[in-house]
Amino acid sequence: MPRLTDARKELRRTQIAEAAMRCFSRSGLERTSIADITAESGLSPGSIYTHYRSKAELVQAAARRALSERAAVIDEWVASDAPPDPDELLARLVASKDPAAARVAVQTWGEATTDPAIRAIVVDMIERTRAMLRDCVTAWLVKVEHEKPAAARERAKPIAERVSALYLAQLLAAGLQSPTEETI
Amino acid sequence: MPRLTDARKELRRTQIAEAAMRCFSRSGLERTSIADITAESGLSPGSIYTHYRSKAELVQAAARRALSERAAVIDEWVASDAPPDPDELLARLVASKDPAAARVAVQTWGEATTDPAIRAIVVDMIERTRAMLRDCVTAWLVKVEHEKPAAARERAKPIAERVSALYLAQLLAAGLQSPTEETI
DNA sequence: GTCTATACGAAGATAGAC
DNA sequence: GTCTATCTTCGTATAGAC
Structure with a gap:
């Protein structure tokens, strides 16, 4: 198990999840689009979808955090x-x-x-x-x-x-x- | 003021609002489409939009009812x-x-x-x-x-x-x- | 892993006949 | 007033280059 790589991956996931949280709190779960989250996180759709399978998964992560x-x-x-x-x-x-x-x-x-x-x-x-x-x-x-x-x-x-x-x-x-x- | 016509209009509004409530309670406010409400009410999109300006208005009516x-x-x-x-x-x-x-x-x-x-x-x-x-x-x-x-x-x-x-x-x-x- | 560009589908709303 | 058919927009997700 490559520890450093995993840590890096987790960091990105956190970065995305936090950006998503800000978007959700501003516009709601359904009204925020992936485009909103890319803008807020500074990442691209492609990057986000390598870390989260779907928008539903992002919502679940946000639910746990909240x-x-x-x-x-x-x-x-x-x-x-x-x-x-x-x-x-x-x-x-x-x-x-x-x-x-x-x-x-x-x-x-x-x-x-x-x-x-x-x-x-x-x-x-x-x-x-x-x-x-x-x-x-x-x-x-x-x-x-x-x-x-x-x-x-x-x-x-x-x-x-x-x-x-x-x-x-x-x-x-x-x-x-x-x-x-x-x-x- | 045509009393009978107004009563009829209000009846249709109620019919639509009640169908919308059933859809909302089943699928959620955002996940129910106008198509869902037409299916549930037995009416058509055209008819629904003559009684409610937008889906947002329907949601507001549902909020009041709920x-x-x-x-x-x-x-x-x-x-x-x-x-x-x-x-x-x-x-x-x-x-x-x-x-x-x-x-x-x-x-x-x-x-x-x-x-x-x-x-x-x-x-x-x-x-x-x-x-x-x-x-x-x-x-x-x-x-x-x-x-x-x-x-x-x-x-x-x-x-x-x-x-x-x-x-x-x-x-x-x-x-x-x-x-x-x-x-x- | 991350980007750009895009395919694909869905949903809100409207046009026009009846 | 109500229908059918459709226009348009937008959003998720992916393809493919780097």
Whole structure:
């Protein structure tokens, strides 16, 4: 396995995916053409199609990116000595959101209603986030509220579900914000 | 003003809009073509374009329909002698939702992130629903909990906001349900 | 691997007969 | 008002040179 070549390939894939994300957040999943992405990335159609089989694959990559962005952050909170309480948890989630990513996230929800591949990604990402939130709430109950781990994990479930729901609603609100209002 | 002719025109518009809704819920806002809508409605492209200026207008009509469906129901609850408490309110909202309409609603959210006309409709509909929910919670506080109207209206605000958020999350969950799972 | 040029198909919208 | 037939544009994807 040629390591350096693979790294280079991955770099190009990332470059293309990031350009695509900017286009999607600006014009939407379906309204951005390959031509838009070539313009944004500075590459050519030929190059893009050597790294991604189809536009659908690019959309899937964007869906994963838009939805997984905050995964690493939550893991840190779980491991910390003083995990946030539910209200603080929600507040932090909301504060850490990037408007462009929020728009793409909401777009992927719409796409997921009719595209099975995107639906699988979206459902998986939402469930994984909910699981991490449950871990975080459990950690708070154990470390701060001094509950027993087993009981804490049970009690954490409905709380995490509510935090997840409120967070998704906030994500929608962020995605509906018009791009021109963003800098206010 | 020819009354009968106008009624007939409105009937055709409704017929087309309903066919479009079925197509949208099945294939998504962008993936359904005018040809799909002609097939579903039994009409021809020419006929459709005499009733709607463009496909965009059809999408806007669908957005309004998908989002306003439950407006009338809430109004009834507000006027009733025993308005539902917040938990019951949410449960009723969730129970009254139609899977196809939920899918189109989620699709319109995605579209709203980049299309100003759709965004205006979506934001307006969400705000109006929130206002109705506030009225409903206020009515409950006054009629069942016997609070004073002015204080009730204040207290109702944050409660209605939470019900609204949880409802939107449920709507998303419903929209993500795959159509084949619906009848289970 | 990356480019330019292009083939191919699809979709929105219209023209004109009835 | 509604139909059939079609015009035009645009977008995905590929071919082939470098």
